[in-house]
Amino acid sequence: MDITQIQNRLNSLSGWQAKYREIMMLGKKLPALPEALKTPDALVQGCESNVWLHLDLDENQERLVLIADSDTRIVKGLLAIILATYNNLLPHEAKEVDAYELFEEMGLIKHLSPSRGNGVKAIIERIKAQVNAFQ
Amino acid sequence: MIEQLRKDFPLLHTQVDEQTLCYFDSAATTQKPQSVIDAVNKFYQQENANVHRGAHTLSAAATTQYEAVRTKLADFLNVAAKEVVWTKGATDSLNLIAYGLSDKLNKEDIILISPLEHHANIVPWQQAAHRTGARIETLPISPQGILDLEASKQLIKTLQPKILSVCHASNALGNIHDVASLIDIASRCGTITVVDGAQSFLHLRPDLTALGCDFFVFSAHKALGPTGVGGLFGRYELLNDMPVYQTGGEMIERVSFSGTTFRDAPGKFEPGTPNISGVIGFGAALDYLNAIDDSALAHYEQCLYRYLVDALSDIGGVKIWGDIKQNIGVVSFTYKDEHHFDIATFLNTYGVAVRSGHHCTQPLMEHLSLSGTVRVSLAFYNSYQDIDTFIDALKDTIDMLEE
Structure with a gap:
């Protein structure tokens, strides 16, 4: 699913249980990160759960490639949304993306307000910092 | 007596995210009576x-x-x-x-x-x-x-x-x-x-x-x-x-x-x-x-606690940590290998407020080889109905996690 499909799907669901269930399902579809890639430097600081994130450019050194994992199902689902947002973008396109706005549009921001619990803020900040470093 | 006391706590009667609040985080902070x-x-x-x-x-x-x-x-x-x-x-x-x-x-x-x-x-x-x-x-x-x-x-x-x-x-x-x-x-x-x-x-x-x-x-x-x-x-x-x-x-x-x-x-x-x-x-x-009879209150809290421990113990895969004989009414539990954050987040969608994490006791969690637990903490203003709501929500949560 691309980000638009995810958005449409989440918007069509009413009630928090259904939304979280869907988020968790998105997480299940995200491939697990091999243990070898769960390195300390990939660990996103500021999350209460463990979040590992790798961000790089593809083999043509053009587009963003992100892989990530978490030990909690819901955060992994949120990672799936974040990855669908940023993957395959050109760095300058990624700079224009406002991931918060996206979460807001999906009606998630009320529950996912910047907190250490879900770490959304820390994850997005980390991506932004790394994208900026590419230019 | 308890029904009367519950009326003194305005926040217990408000809706949070369109759900009636079941407040189980009194060990973090208690709710306040109107008089306060x-x-x-x-x-x-x-x-x-x-x-x-x-x-x-x-x-x-x-x-x-x-x-x-x-x-x-x-x-x-x-x-x-x-x-x-x-x-x-x-x-x-x-x-x-x-x-x-x-x-x-x-x-x-x-x-x-x-x-x-x-x-x-x-x-x-x-x-x-x-x-x-x-x-x-x-x-x-x-x-x-x-x-x-x-x-x-x-x-x-x-x-x-x-x-x-x-x-x-x-x-x-x-x-x-x-x-x-x-x-x-x-x-x-x-x-x-x-x-x-x-x-x-x-x-x-x-x-x-x-x-x-x-x-x-x-x-x-x-x-x-x-x-x-x-x-x-x-x-x-x-x-x-x-x-x-x-x-x-x-x-x-x-x-x-x-x-x-x-x-x-x-x-x-x-x-x-x-x-x-x-x-x-x-x-x-x-x-x-x-102004309240503290022995009656302590007795009620212990009855609530027993009720909660019994109901939780009936759910296969739940492990309760700590001393269940001498306890102020706090249940810290894990469910299989599921992350405490996931359980607490799902419970929240049912209006059930619990704490999840290490509870500012990292050395203890390390001793127990845990990253954290879900903590349900009671106070005298909780009802048996609150506990039933929590147990039902937890069963639904488990079903969802194991889907």
């Missing part, structure tokens, strides 16, 4: 003035009210009013005590704590140890997280620590500690005893004279009062002997550029304008508690 909210409002609307100065009527009235709460609290704890110091809360109190006792420590000395302590009863002692060269030792606990009382008594005798600081009840697991018997042994060894009463204040209403401790700390907001205020009890000779912690106005006797003299305790530990409205609000909380 009213007392704080009334102070600002009708009585606001600074204390301990000014000849005007409002200031005199505020001072009288503020000091009356000190006496009320002293009566509640069965100590003298001059032995009660107002602070920002239990954490602030522990910092004050750890700093104040540092003068008595040297590199030969031992500070004995338990592995069940909240970070607030670990880190200030670590800092004191850094400053003085003293070392920290811990009491023995079981793999399940229960203090080994007999071995602990033995260890106190063997180590002869300078300071023993333990929680009366564990915030993470709810275990009640027989601190009186530890204090009994420790006092005979000349050990200064400190009790972290943050969790026991409400549920156990300790009589400090009977307990025999040298120091006791608590937070008002964990006992129906406002946030940002709490206090400590200190046996007067020890208390007054401690050096000042923070300095400024209010706490001085006389200031001049050639030198400053300080008031006696408790005044010397209360610099600056105190949290007057918080103290007055806490006074209303003490009135509220004094």
